[in-house]
Amino acid sequence: MWQLFQFPLCPFSRKVRLLLGEKGVGYDLVRESPWLRRDEFLDMNPAGQTPVVAGEGGITLIHSQAICEYFEETCPRPPMIVGSATERAEIRRLVALFDETVHNEVVAPLMSERMLKRIVLRTSPDAKALREAMKIANTHLDYVDWLLDHRRWLAGAVLSLADLAAAAQISVADYLGGIDWRGHERTKEWYAALKSRPSFRPLLSERMEIVTPPPHYDKVDF
Amino acid sequence: MWQLFQFPLCPFSRKVRLLLGEKGVGYDLVRESPWLRRDEFLDMNPAGQTPVVAGEGGITLIHSQAICEYFEETCPRPPMIVGSATERAEIRRLVALFDETVHNEVVAPLMSERMLKRIVLRTSPDAKALREAMKIANTHLDYVDWLLDHRRWLAGAVLSLADLAAAAQISVADYLGGIDWRGHERTKEWYAALKSRPSFRPLLSERMEIVTPPPHYDKVDF
Incomplete structure (x- = not known):
């Protein structure tokens, strides 16, 4: 199962969650408050921002648009970056x-x-x-x-x-x-x-x- | 021929130009100073930012990453968003x-x-x-x-x-x-x-x- 590091009012995490929801991809939420600048989180994402998505095979996906493009490529149905x-x-x-x-x-x-x-x-x-x-x-x-x-x-x-x-x-x-x-x-x-x-x-x-x-x-x- | 609206120190236009250069895509430069907020430019891009790429068939491409993804899709060689x-x-x-x-x-x-x-x-x-x-x-x-x-x-x-x-x-x-x-x-x-x-x-x-x-x-x- 994917883990999504986020806080409830992070708009970029919301974008990723809406995409994952539309595509039917399951995930667990992990609460992260980026303003606390937790060392373990900074080790994962030097930019210090949510969302981060971590997967089973040691995959770490960082930055909302990189994450959305990843799931668009790996879970193409229904397409969300669609058309010509x-x-x-x-x-x-x-x-x-x-x-x-x-x-x-x-x-x-x-x-x-x-x-x-x-x-x-x-x-x-x-x-x-x-x-x-x-x-x-x-x-x-x-x-x-x-x-x-x-x-x-x-x-x-x-x-x-x-x-x-x-x-x-x-x-x-x-x-x-x-x-x-x-x-x-x-x-x-x-x-x-x-x-x-x-x-x-x-x-x-x-x-x-x-x-x-x-x-x-x-x-x-x- | 594509037209690229930019100014010499726009880092995002530079990113697009480097990509077009690597892919061998030709373009003409059009000088645009976004801080002047020229009406014709704002009509083309409501966000008011360079780069904008305009093509022959009335195509207008806006935002450096959208432009780079477009040329990666339409001119895939050599790939610049490469790999798995x-x-x-x-x-x-x-x-x-x-x-x-x-x-x-x-x-x-x-x-x-x-x-x-x-x-x-x-x-x-x-x-x-x-x-x-x-x-x-x-x-x-x-x-x-x-x-x-x-x-x-x-x-x-x-x-x-x-x-x-x-x-x-x-x-x-x-x-x-x-x-x-x-x-x-x-x-x-x-x-x-x-x-x-x-x-x-x-x-x-x-x-x-x-x-x-x-x-x-x-x-x-x-």
Whole structure:
């Protein structure tokens, strides 16, 4: 059985878990708090970040995109980086947009202000940084609305890793109260469809210690 | 012919150019300064970042890793994400380590302090931020030394995209005077071997306006 080192609000671990769920790959969760910089974890991943996936034959897979590409190659059904080379490039573009731009501009500041400051630093969040992150979140949701005006799923006609990467980042932002859903009906419908998938249900029921989500967080009809 | 939108010190464009060079794929360079946030460029790539590769059939490829995966799929010889699924995961882990961790901790601060502040903001660099970036660069070079004590190339026995991604980031840091090569003989040998490749030579001869590199920058024997 694979072991997945993660913590409940790690958006990159969520992306991997959604992929493994869609592909029906089983795994055990191992709780890892990367901010503690545990020696044994740093020996496994010098970058010090979750997720890490460890397997039976001594295999260690590191970095969410490397992990997703590995399972796409070794467990190709159902495909999640799907289509022609050009379509696959569009999926990977969107994955990177959410993993990097949306993460850095929205999810990372929310995690820093509303999670790390509470759990680790025991200080108050910076209201200005939170407002700025939520404002940027709104412009990214506008872009998702626009994509969904033109496509059934984010990258095209079928569900792909782009949807899973986007839902992973958005779900963490939503848990941390950083998403104002008003005016984003198309994105809300798309997110409700993802929330109701069996791959997503276990994630929505998990909680981070101390930090509680808003009441709508785990409801499919929100 | 492909068009590659980039500027001379964009490390991610350098990664793509090294890959295209190794695969013998031709392209024209188009100068793009992403900090100007040109409307036509933002229409092409909402993330506003270089590199973007545009092709004849209206194909637009965005994000360096999506571009590299595209050419790996469509021009498989010589392979640059090479080997078994596990070996390919190790290549992608290292690519991400250089594209994300090394970039964010070392190359991005150097570009901000020594390039953007000179060209765009016309202010002086922050000496403390520069010292910190160079200190972290040194610990990353220690890790490259360690990898090269165990492997001929960064990810294993053969040249791969991991070497190109690493060389791309290191070359920009070196141009900006951020690398102290003393004590890193193994990495220096590896980098000299890369510098002498035909894919690397054109990059080393290009210059960013105003910002000049140290004298050793383009010398294979440095």
